Amino acid sequence: MSISFHEVLFNVLIACSPVIVSPFFDESNPLSKKSYKPMMTLVSILAALALATYPYSSGSGIKQSLFMLPLVSSFLHGGLLPALSVSASLLLLHGFVFPALLPTDAVFLLICACFAGFYIKFHKIGGRFSAFLCPVLLSAGLGFTFMAFQVFFHRKNQLPLPPDFFSFHAFSIVLHGISMAIIIYLSQFIRESRVNRLESQRAEKLNVLSELAASVAHEIRNPMTVARGFLQILSQTEVNEEKKKMYTSMAIEEMDRVQQIITSYLAFAKPQAEITEPVSVSGILVNLVQRIQGYAGGSKVQLETHAPPSLWITANAEKLIQCLVNLSRNGIEAMPEGGRLRIEAYPEPKSVCISIEDTGIGMNAEEIARLGSPFYSTKQKGTGLSVMVAFRIIETFSGKVQVTSVPGRGTRVLVTLPQAAKPPQLASAQDQFG
Numbered sequence: 001m002s003i004s005f006h007e008v009l010f011n012v013l014i015a016c017s018p019v020i021v022s023p024f025f026d027e028s029n030p031l032s033k034k035s036y037k038p039m040m041t042l043v044s045i046l047a048a049l050a051l052a053t054y055p056y057s058s059g060s061g062i063k064q065s066l067f068m069l070p071l072v073s074s075f076l077h078g079g080l081l082p083a084l085s086v087s088a089s090l091l092l093l094h095g096f097v098f099p100a101l102l103p104t105d106a107v108f109l110l111i112c113a114c115f116a117g118f119y120i121k122f123h124k125i126g127g128r129f130s131a132f133l134c135p136v137l138l139s140a141g142l143g144f145t146f147m148a149f150q151v152f153f154h155r156k157n158q159l160p161l162p163p164d165f166f167s168f169h170a171f172s173i174v175l176h177g178i179s180m181a182i183i184i185y186l187s188q189f190i191r192e193s194r195v196n197r198l199e200s201q202r203a204e205k206l207n208v209l210s211e212l213a214a215s216v217a218h219e220i221r222n223p224m225t226v227a228r229g230f231l232q233i234l235s236q237t238e239v240n241e242e243k244k245k246m247y248t249s250m251a252i253e254e255m256d257r258v259q260q261i262i263t264s265y266l267a268f269a270k271p272q273a274e275i276t277e278p279v280s281v282s283g284i285l286v287n288l289v290q291r292i293q294g295y296a297g298g299s300k301v302q303l304e305t306h307a308p309p310s311l312w313i314t315a316n317a318e319k320l321i322q323c324l325v326n327l328s329r330n331g332i333e334a335m336p337e338g339g340r341l342r343i344e345a346y347p348e349p350k351s352v353c354i355s356i357e358d359t360g361i362g363m364n365a366e367e368i369a370r371l372g373s374p375f376y377s378t379k380q381k382g383t384g385l386s387v388m389v390a391f392r393i394i395e396t397f398s399g400k401v402q403v404t405s406v407p408g409r410g411t412r413v414l415v416t417l418p419q420a421a422k423p424p425q426l427a428s429a430q431d432q433f434g
Helices: 005-025 033-053 068-078 080-097 099-125 128-156 165-236 241-269 281-298 317-333 365-370 385-396 429-433
Strands: 277-280 301-306 312-315 339-348 351-358 400-406 410-418
Touching (some): 005 033, 005 068, 068 080, 068 165, 128 165, 277 281, 277 317, 281 301, 281 317, 281 339, 312 410, 317 351, 317 385, 317 410, 385 400
Antiparallel strands (some): 339 351, 351 410, 400 410
């Protein structure tokens, strides 16, 4: 018996094609849920027609194909309507090519449908092994039925059977079973992978939600506890006017802190870049230095800045300055014994880079990876909200932030933003930032 390996491999590949392409029409995706069944039916029809058109053959000229497998698969996974569509397509093709075999093909396809329907009705009685074994036996049984039809056709027309008839069909029966086993395995693997992916995404969302809820509760509880203590003192004891004003002021400060935490969280959840316009990078840095130089001087930190006057970006100036202030303050706070904070800007192809580099305590790889996470901070009393919001707002300007650090030597924060064209009329930094 001589069989072309390439023809067999082609048939197996085409028979598996509906399962292989099924992830592209993921039924769990709301956008593709409505189109899943029609698209899978179309793919099954094309696969069945391709298999019926290009069969594999033996050395004596006997031809066979795996056209039944897309039919069975569409019946098992899609139901009656997809199976009828595949059957009708096969009947039209066979009726056009072999009109005399149309009644026989119709009976055979009816038997396929009955076998598949019987399997659908009773396969839930068994377990996982039964759900895998039954389709394999069903496909092998259909291959045997097709051989019986061939024997009946030859006997009825008094035609001699080729010498390799039974060996070829025995091979075909085994091939049907193996091919269906591959299809079932791929189908189960894809289904389990989809379920595991959805479960992983759900678990990740719940984990982030629980971590964020716990962090928010922890950050809000502290100032609320302090404010409640002051209010209890004011309500339960006789307090003079001076202490009353002091306790009231402290309670208001703690409530303001709660409001700041909530505002920062909302800014992270729904950042608003507001109005963007071309702004000068040198003007941004001038205003940035004005805002942090007092804080840097009190911490014995020397400021160094450099920016060419020709660099322009599209952003909201006030929002961007606030982000850079937050990042610069973190750099200053990382140098408790004093040091140097260098802020410079330089052009890159189609972008502008703003570098903030300190000579502070630095961070390790794990701390860098968690930087910008909700309520994570390397400072003992920090909430991490300022860095988190800064990262998010810079993203709204189509920018990105890269952090490199060496423990004991310092940290460099690189903000990259798209470059903008210089406006026709240039405004000075004083006019622009007041």
